[in-house]
Amino acid sequence: MSIRTSLKKVLPPISVTEQEALDAGDVWIESSIYQGKPDMQALRDIPQAKLSAEEQAFMDGPVTELLGMIDDFELGNGKHIPQDVLDFLGKNRFFSMIIPKKFGGLEFSPYANSTIVATIAAKSGAIAVTVMVPNSLGPGELLMHYGTNEQQDYWLPRLADGRDIPCFALTSPEAGSDAGAIPDAAIVTKGEYNGEEVLGLRVSWDKRYITLAPIATVLGLAFKVFDPEQLLGDKLELGITCALLPKSHPGVELGNRHDPMGVRFYNGTTRGQDVFIPMDFIIGGQKNIGRGWQMLVSCLGAGRGISLPAMGVATAQTAFKGTVEYSFVREQFGVPIGRFEGIQEKMADIAGKTFLLEAMRVLTTEGLGLGVKPSVVTAIAKYHMTELGRDVMYSAM
Structure with a gap:
């Protein structure tokens, strides 16, 4: 009896919703990897992700200004996100990164969306979540792909300028x-x-x-x-x-x-x-x-490769920075602990995984920027990047 036959007797059958999730999305570079013949040329041919001039200006302007407004220690000791921060997010259209310009949105690339969320998350996870949710699977994206013209014309401008929060x-x-x-x-x-x-x-x-x-x-x-x-x-x-x-x-x-x-x-x-x-x-x-589940899993193939993976990267990068700095100022036996081999081993592990996370973030959003929805790749990215971020934080602590 084969392993597959044995497992079929133990595991429950695939449900309709699970089958629809498996069928959603596109096949991308992972196809050649699963065949045991990685297509390295296809990997090299993927255009390098870069911020456009408009996206870079947003990073240098509103994002930088937002970071200056955030006191994560005070936020963690309070109960609410300050109203001036919420107003700033709405006024500067942080909630509209995926909404087309014709509806008043920013229409940023997946790479820019991910970069902005990761940058904010390095300062405050709470604010990053507040920004990422309207730019993930939800009313905005569902309206863009499936809404009637009347629904799009009414709701998307209101979501773009912050009049409505979804x-x-x-x-x-x-x-x-x-x-x-x-x-x-x-x-x-x-x-x-x-x-x-x-x-x-x-x-x-x-x-x-x-x-x-x-x-x-x-x-x-x-x-x-x-x-x-x-x-x-x-x-x-x-x-x-x-x-x-x-x-x-x-x-x-x-x-x-x-x-x-x-x-x-x-x-x-x-x-x-x-x-x-x-x-x-x-x-x-x-x-x-x-058609609700079909609509959701179709959009999910892109969104899950942006938001939570960006949070995983931010977690690792913040932990890496703090760990390295602490290892230089904390001394034992008259030398910085960063010179101890045991500490260096942990820092090397943190550095390697942080590099891996950033590489995975960039590659995944490069694929999304090509217009494909690689549901397998984004599912792997979501799971492994959040798990690696946790692993890095554990080593840093």
Whole structure:
């Protein structure tokens, strides 16, 4: 009996949501590596990532000014991100790095997006998370790829200039990455909206661990849709669907806050019970009922290769800098501890892994800059770069 046959008897079958995640995205340079024949010429032919003049000016201007505003020690000892910092982020369009210029966004490259997040994260993880979430998988990107023209024209300019702050709610108390297990549900029905009876959905949800939820003004929401009265056809279960709800919509609960290990980025819950929404609230309209998971995993192939990997790089670089500096000023037996072989061994490990992390960050964003969505590469980057960042921090401590 083969190993594969044995494992098939032990492991659960691949779910529909898992299969869709595997099928999403593009194959890139990893193909030749998995075949055991790495195509080094293809690797050398990838254009080197560089900041454009506009991106460099943003780094030298608003990013540098933001770093000067941040006191991470004070932030960690407080409860909230200062309002002047949040206002600065909105005014200078930090939340619009992926939004096209025609909607008022910055439309920066994946490399610039990653560089900006990594630079901020080296000063404050809380501020970096606040910046990275609107520029990752969420309302902005989903609207760009799947929204109707009316939805794009209304929401994207407001997200770009900070008038609206988005969050996206997928995770439920009992389900997160396993989106097929989310209990949040909507029933196709008729209800009243703006004084008229319209076809829509009556949605109930209970979400947690939603970043930016406590300060968000617009909620992206994932839920399953059911049609017991068969108002849309013969199917009873229509699948996972994504919608966009203003915080002001009746029945939407936002504002409660988690405490994520004392780090002061905003993370919290959102709830709603039998909240009626019109079909226009569905991202892309009624035709996109049941396409929610496909939409999410399609966008995820790019976003997960930018934000969390950048945080991993920043963690390692900050730890490397602090460790090297400390090893020169701390003395034992009359010499800096940096001259001890045991310390040098740890610093060499830190230096090597930090170099590896930066190389992986640059290569991954170079691929994304070519327009490909290498879902395998970005999944590897997300896992290994956050894990290596933790490993470097452990060695530094």
